[in-house]
Amino acid sequence: MLELNKKAEQxxxxxxxxxxxxxxxxxxxxxxxxxxxxxxxxxxxxxRSRMIQSGVDASESGRSGTYIQMDTSxxxxxAKQEGLQVIPIKQALREFEWARxxxxxxxxxxxxxxxxxxQLNLHDGYVIRALPGSKVIYPVQACLYIDKENLxxxxxxxxxxxxxxxxxxxxGCATGPNLKRGLHVGISEFFVKKNATLSFTxxxxxxxxxxxxPRSVGVVEEGGLFLNNYICMRPVKSLQMYPTTHLVGKGAVxxxxxxxxxxxxxxxxxxxxxxLKAEDxxxxxxxxxxxxxxxxxxxxxxxxxxxxxxxxxECRGLMLKGGLIHAIPELRGTVDGVEMSHEAAxxxxxxxxxxxxxxxxxSELEATSTIVRGFLSVDIPGLPPQLKAEIDRxxxxxxxxxx
Amino acid sequence: MLRIEDLQVKIGDHxxxxxxxxxxxxxxxxxxxxxxxSGKTTLLMTVMGxxxxxxxxxxxxxxxxxxxxxxxxERAKMGIGMSYQRPPTIHGLKTRQMxxxxxxxxxxxxxxxxxxxxxxxxxxxxxxxFSGGEIKRSELLQLMAQDPDLLLFDEPExxxxxxxxxxxxxxxxxxxxRDFHVDPEMTxxxxxxxxxxxxxxxxxxxxxxxxxxxxxxxVLYDGVMSCKSNPQEIFNCIKKMGYEECVRCSx
Numbered sequence: 001m002l003e004l005n006k007k008a009e010q011x012x013x014x015x016x017x018x019x020x021x022x023x024x025x026x027x028x029x030x031x032x033x034x035x036x037x038x039x040x041x042x043x044x045x046x047x048r049s050r051m052i053q054s055g056v057d058a059s060e061s062g063r064s065g066t067y068i069q070m071d072t073s074x075x076x077x078x079a080k081q082e083g084l085q086v087i088p089i090k091q092a093l094r095e096f097e098w099a100r101x102x103x104x105x106x107x108x109x110x111x112x113x114x115x116x117x118x119q120l121n122l123h124d125g126y127v128i129r130a131l132p133g134s135k136v137i138y139p140v141q142a143c144l145y146i147d148k149e150n151l152x153x154x155x156x157x158x159x160x161x162x163x164x165x166x167x168x169x170x171x172g173c174a175t176g177p178n179l180k181r182g183l184h185v186g187i188s189e190f191f192v193k194k195n196a197t198l199s200f201t202x203x204x205x206x207x208x209x210x211x212x213x214p215r216s217v218g219v220v221e222e223g224g225l226f227l228n229n230y231i232c233m234r235p236v237k238s239l240q241m242y243p244t245t246h247l248v249g250k251g252a253v254x255x256x257x258x259x260x261x262x263x264x265x266x267x268x269x270x271x272x273x274x275x276l277k278a279e280d281x282x283x284x285x286x287x288x289x290x291x292x293x294x295x296x297x298x299x300x301x302x303x304x305x306x307x308x309x310x311x312x313x314e315c316r317g318l319m320l321k322g323g324l325i326h327a328i329p330e331l332r333g334t335v336d337g338v339e340m341s342h343e344a345a346x347x348x349x350x351x352x353x354x355x356x357x358x359x360x361x362x363s364e365l366e367a368t369s370t371i372v373r374g375f376l377s378v379d380i381p382g383l384p385p386q387l388k389a390e391i392d393r394x395x396x397x398x399x400x401x402x403x
Numbered sequence: 404m405l406r407i408e409d410l411q412v413k414i415g416d417h418x419x420x421x422x423x424x425x426x427x428x429x430x431x432x433x434x435x436x437x438x439x440x441s442g443k444t445t446l447l448m449t450v451m452g453x454x455x456x457x458x459x460x461x462x463x464x465x466x467x468x469x470x471x472x473x474x475x476x477e478r479a480k481m482g483i484g485m486s487y488q489r490p491p492t493i494h495g496l497k498t499r500q501m502x503x504x505x506x507x508x509x510x511x512x513x514x515x516x517x518x519x520x521x522x523x524x525x526x527x528x529x530x531x532x533f534s535g536g537e538i539k540r541s542e543l544l545q546l547m548a549q550d551p552d553l554l555l556f557d558e559p560e561x562x563x564x565x566x567x568x569x570x571x572x573x574x575x576x577x578x579x580x581r582d583f584h585v586d587p588e589m590t591x592x593x594x595x596x597x598x599x600x601x602x603x604x605x606x607x608x609x610x611x612x613x614x615x616x617x618x619x620x621x622v623l624y625d626g627v628m629s630c631k632s633n634p635q636e637i638f639n640c641i642k643k644m645g646y647e648e649c650v651r652c653s654x
Contacts, residue, residue, distance in 0.1 A: 352491045359451055360505045360549060361479040370504070374495030374528075 004109050008119035011110035019240030019269050022211050024113060027152035027183050029121050032071035040066065040076055046177045047145065053397065054172020054203045055390040056143040062386050064138040065128070070145045071153060072123035083134025083165075086142075089125040089156050099127055102158045106189045106217035106246075114185045114213040118154040125155035125187070130165035130196075139168040139201075139387055144186065146210075147176035152183040159188065161196035161224075168384050169198070173212075174205040181209040181237075190218030192226045194249060199227040201387050203394050206236040208265060214241040222249030222278070227382055231391060232268060233261040233398035235294075242271035242299065247281035255284040259376050259391070261398055262294025262323055271299030271328075276309040276338070283311040288376055291323035292402055300342065301330040307337030317346035318375050320402065369403050404428050405450070405553055405601060410461035412442075412449050419445045421626045423461070427553070430598035432579050432615065434634040435605045437623035438646045443605045444488070446623065447555045450603070451485045452478045465553065484551030486542040488558050492530040498541060499525040506548035519544050519574055520567075535562020536571075543574045554578055556604040560611050572614025575604070581616050609638040624650045 015021050037043065040058040043051070048058050051068070060066055065079035065086040079086040092099035109119045125144075130136050146153050161167040173184060184206075192198045206212060220226045226245060245254045256272035274283035285300045302311040317325035327344040349371050357367035376395045380388070405427040412420035419442045427433055437443045449456040450463060452475030462471045470478055493501075498521075502512045516522045519540045524533070533541060539559055546554060556575065563571055576582050579602045589597070604611060612635060620634030622641075629650040630637065640649045 350491060353493050355453060355475060356487070356491055356493070357504065358474065358476040359453075359479055359485055360501070360545065361476055361507060362504060363476055364474075367476075370496060370500075371493060374493050377495040 004104060004119050007110040008116040011116040012113055012120070014110065014112050014116065016112040016114065016213070016240065018242070019213070020238055020267070022183060022213070022238070024117060024152060024183070028150055029117070029123070029152040029154065032073065032148045032151065034070040034073040034075055036074065037076050040068070047147070050174045050177060050205065051143050051145065051172060053394070054143060054174045054205050055170045055201070055394070056141050056172050062138050063141045064136050065140040067126040067128070067142040068145065069124055069126070069143070069155065071148045071151055074124050077126065079140070081136060083131045084136050084140065085127065085129040085131070086140060087127045089127050089158065090122065092127040092158070099158065102160065102189060102191060103156070106219060107187050107215050111215060115187060115215050117152070118156050118185050118187045121154055122156055123154045125157045127158045127160070128167070128169055129158070129160040130162060130167035132162040133164040135166040136168065139170045139384060142169065142171040144171070144173045144184065145176070146179060146182045146184060149179055150181050152185065154185045156187040157189070158191070159198065159200060160191045161193060161198040163193040164195050165193070166197045168387060170201045170203070170387055170390060172203045172205065175207040175210060179207045182207065183211045184213070186214045188214065188216035190216065190226060190245070192218065192220040192224040194221045195223040197225045197382070199229070199383055199387065201229040201383070201391065202231065203390065204232040204236070205234045208235045209237050211237055212239040212241070214243070216241070216243040218243070218245040218254070220245060220247050220249065220252040220254055222251060224249060224252045225382065226254040227380065228254070228256045229380060229383070229391065230256070230258040230270065231394050232270070233259060233394060235263040235266050236268065237265065238267045240269040242273060244273040244275070246275045246277060247283065248277050250278050251280045252278060253282045256286065257378055257380055258287045259378070259395065260287065260289045260296055260298065261402065262289065262291045262296040262325070264293035264323070266294035268294065269297040269299070271301065273301040273303070274311065275303045275305065276311055277305050279306050279308055281306070281309050285313045286378060287315040288378060289315070289317045289325050290372065290375070290402070291317065291319050291325045293321050293323045295324040297326045297328065299328045299330070301332070302340050303332045303334065304338030304340050305334050307335055309338050311340045313342035315344040316375070318372070319346065319348050320372070365403060369399055372402060373399055404466065406464040407450070408462050408464070410449070410463065411459045412445055413457045413459050414445065414455060419626050420449070423628050425621070425628065427601045427603060429601060430595060431618045432581065432602035432604065434612070434617045434620040435603060435623055436620060436637055436641060441623045442626045443623050444557055447485060447557055447603065447605065450555060451475055451483060479549070479551070482552035483555070484546050484549045484553070485555040486539070486546055486557060486559055488561065490530050490538065490542065492528065494528050494531065496529050497526055498529050501529045502544055502548045505545045510548060512548070515547055516544055518547065520570060536564055536567050539563055539571055540567070543571065543578070546578060547574070552599065553601045553603070556602065558605050558607055560606065560608060568610055569614065572611055575611070576615045579615065609642070612638060622646065622650055
């Protein structure tokens with residue numbers, strides 16, 4: 001811990017490699033206490049409805065576990081299924097040696113000022129772990145909620161699918177109905193062990209003046225599968241993230257999907273980077289970006305380091321009502337025999353598609369919204385139906401706002 | 404009834420259709436012949452309401468209403484439907500969803516798709532990578548769900564392999580209520596009276612005539628409607644003498 005603190009101290013002023021710099025002193029990061037709730041139905045209605053929008057179901061039906069944090073306090077954490085652990089990270093670091101072994105294992109504590117803050121002033125976070133061989137049938141839900149105006153929330157999450165385990169996580173980040181300004185720093189470290197499957201679906205519903213700086217890195221071992229889905233379709237002042245995954249075991253697979261909407265005043269800089277470091281590994285990054293007057297930078301980076309690996313990157317951008325979409329796809333092969341490709345396209349809705357649908361009876365508006373919905377509907381093989389439904393719901397809600 | 408009076412249509416600055424008159428009575432199906440570039444597709448697209456086809460003179464009446472300036476979704480609602488030659492792909496929109504859009508009410512999509520041998524395509528994005536024949540079956544399926552009163556077919560047999568031509572032909576025949584197998588007891592006159600659907604079919608090859616009976620054939624030549632006659636007669640004439648001769652002799 002001392003060593004980590006020392007490194008963090010040194011990186012306190014270190015600007016991030018990309019994205020607008022944030023003045024951390026303009027936020028407060030003091031503890032905000034909220035009482036622990038045994039029963040989630042005790043959550044205030046308006047908070048609950050905000051959480052539902054991010055895929056968190058207070059009734060917990062169809063969920064195998066829940067973690068909810070409001071501001072800096074853990075409000076609820078429990079697992080409903082044997083072989084599954086859902087523990088606040090501060091508690092896990094105190095009580096379990098194994099948790100300390102994963103902590104800052106993948107993300108560098110001194111990567112930038114945000115990682116440094118998450119170490120120096122940690123506001124909890126979750127550890128979700130599926131024990132070896134356990135199949136978690138229903139998704140685990142997690143919500144990091146900000147209610148306190150001008151709070152800078154720093155969380156650290158560990159998500160571990162042990163050997164042969166199957167784990168699905170849906171995590172929603174949201175803000176209180178009246179919150180305007182805030183900063184969310186979230187460190188996430190993913191460990192997908194041998195022959196394990198992890199799907200991680202993140203739905204963000206921020207406020208218009210929110211700054212967001214997630215920092216996440218994953219590692220996938222032999223035969224493992226890591227699906228990483230990110231949905232951000234509501235306004236946010238500035239979001240910058242570049243989640244990275246290392247495929248280190250034979251036959252490991254990782255797929256990233258992101259759906260982004262850039263509303264006026266929003267700036268999203270979202271990337272995905274996958275290192276293919278072992279034989280027979282596969283990677284895919286698929287992004288759909290809609291600019292509704294905001295700015296979106298969609299980055300993708302695939303690095304093939306072993307012959308025979310296969311990877312594909314796809315970014316499609318749709319300009320709906322002005323703004324900017326900047327697709328930056330990158331491929332790097334460092335040996336002979338890698339197979340990597342990318343396609344990027346930025347355009348507007350094709351008039352012939354609108355007319356085709358109108359000739360089947362839809363109004364121009366209905367036709368446009370049908371095309372937008374189609375644009376955002378991406379098949380994600382391996383995603384459980386409950387999570388597919390949550391993504392569809394997020395798309396449907398944002399679509400209403402877009403139209 | 405569809406009635407077109409003295410219609411003139413431009414695409415950009417180019418005049419494509421000149422003084423077109425056409426009347427399709429309730430229950431009638433007409434075949435439209437004509438060489439490439441004669442304006443056949445333009446006529447269909449104009450009746451459907453595509454805005455890039457500018458009507459500079461004349462009127463289109465459908466079911467007694469002047470629809471010349473009506474947007475295409477309003478025309479669709481009034482009962483006009485079209486089968487396209489090269490419809491656009493819409494990514495993320497499943498064929499099943501497209502059929503539901505056409506139906507405007509809950510229907511058994513799989514059952515309908517079975518009739519045109521298209522069940523395996525329902526979960527695919529509409530028109531994405533479809534072959535010529537697959538596009539035709541998809542278009543027919545959409546029209547079956549939409550069930551319009553006036554059906555516009557743009558070369559429904561082009562790109563269809565021999566195996567599927569009968570399927571396409573018979574499906575069109577059924578959509579136009581010309582399926583003779585339905586009730587063999589009916590007399591020709593009864594069939595004609597029972598028929599309400601109207602059709603306008605563009606054909607290049609004439610293959611469709613083996614499956615669909617039509618009341619009248621017309622030749623569109625260089626933007627001018629040139630002759631009206633029995634469709635088989637016209638087709639035979641075109642085959643024998645070519646369009647130019649055919650048009651001259653008819654006039």
